Amino acid sequence: MAASKTYDLDIEDVEYLRHGDQPLLARLFKPRGKGPFPLIVDLHGGAWNLGDRLMDTPINEPLAKSGVVVAALDFRMPPVAPYPASLADINYAIRWLKTRASTWGSLPELVGVLGSSSGAHQAMLLGMRPHDPRYSALPLPAGAPTVDARVNCVVLCWPVIDPLARYNYAKKVKAGGKPYPELIDAVLPLHDKYWQSEAAMAEGNPVLALERGEQVALPPVLYIQGTNDIAHPRVDLDRFVANYRKAGGRVDLQLYEGEAEGFVIRKPSSPASGQAMEKIVTFVHQQVR
Numbered sequence: 001m002a003a004s005k006t007y008d009l010d011i012e013d014v015e016y017l018r019h020g021d022q023p024l025l026a027r028l029f030k031p032r033g034k035g036p037f038p039l040i041v042d043l044h045g046g047a048w049n050l051g052d053r054l055m056d057t058p059i060n061e062p063l064a065k066s067g068v069v070v071a072a073l074d075f076r077m078p079p080v081a082p083y084p085a086s087l088a089d090i091n092y093a094i095r096w097l098k099t100r101a102s103t104w105g106s107l108p109e110l111v112g113v114l115g116s117s118s119g120a121h122q123a124m125l126l127g128m129r130p131h132d133p134r135y136s137a138l139p140l141p142a143g144a145p146t147v148d149a150r151v152n153c154v155v156l157c158w159p160v161i162d163p164l165a166r167y168n169y170a171k172k173v174k175a176g177g178k179p180y181p182e183l184i185d186a187v188l189p190l191h192d193k194y195w196q197s198e199a200a201m202a203e204g205n206p207v208l209a210l211e212r213g214e215q216v217a218l219p220p221v222l223y224i225q226g227t228n229d230i231a232h233p234r235v236d237l238d239r240f241v242a243n244y245r246k247a248g249g250r251v252d253l254q255l256y257e258g259e260a261e262g263f264v265i266r267k268p269s270s271p272a273s274g275q276a277m278e279k280i281v282t283f284v285h286q287q288v289r
Helices: 057-065 085-104 118-128 163-175 182-195 198-203 206-211 234-246 271-287
Strands: 009-019 022-031 037-043 069-073 106-116 154-157 221-226 251-256
Touching: 009 057, 009 085, 022 057, 022 085, 037 057, 037 085, 037 118, 037 271, 057 069, 057 106, 057 271, 069 085, 085 106, 085 118, 106 118, 106 271, 118 154, 118 206, 154 271, 163 182, 163 198, 163 234, 182 198, 206 234, 221 234, 221 271, 234 251, 251 271
Parallel strands: 037 069, 037 106, 106 154, 154 221, 221 251
Antiparallel strands: 009 022, 022 069
């Protein structure tokens, strides 16, 4: 059941990892209270190339005020590094945050992950593959407690759940000639910059991983999407939900009639966004306790 109390917050940026002279920051939203609170790791969208830890603040602030520590991450993106570098950063961050969870009123066993768009894709991929040696390649500092990157739940906000299918969809729409949404021209080069190849899009792919019969972790999933979302094809959603449930996983699918991509972030005061936030808050407090 969702927490009924509203908490005041302390907000700060902390460095969780450094590559050479480049720090990676996490924005922490910390409820003022005793806890122990759930800890949610937030992964921003931007087609794997754009955005930063501030993008999902319209989701992270109300979630934190319900009594959840939220850590919104920056991670490596092109042109600095393509796939799978961001997954290595995020896997490291999950483990690093677990080692410090008690400092912020949480516990290492109370961790989940949330993402929007391409961030939601990465959230699901990490939720399914917490021990992938490529993703867990960055060691924690010497003397750190032994923890892994398993999570209690995954919240998907309009994910690019099948990168290869979305890429092919965009190519097909473009080949049909204009008029087509401006989004199509933006999506294709960003896929290419991050993934480098269609083979990589197929490999780092939650839908195809399930269809290939990979042995994956199956944390409970909340899946949020608007019915007018043209950036995240509905057919890919349906394939993922069917295959995840077939594999034995739980998916709580919440569709919002008439809403487009990113509606909770773009229109946070709308009734649909309010309903989606209630679902997120309730789901997190049910699954991470």
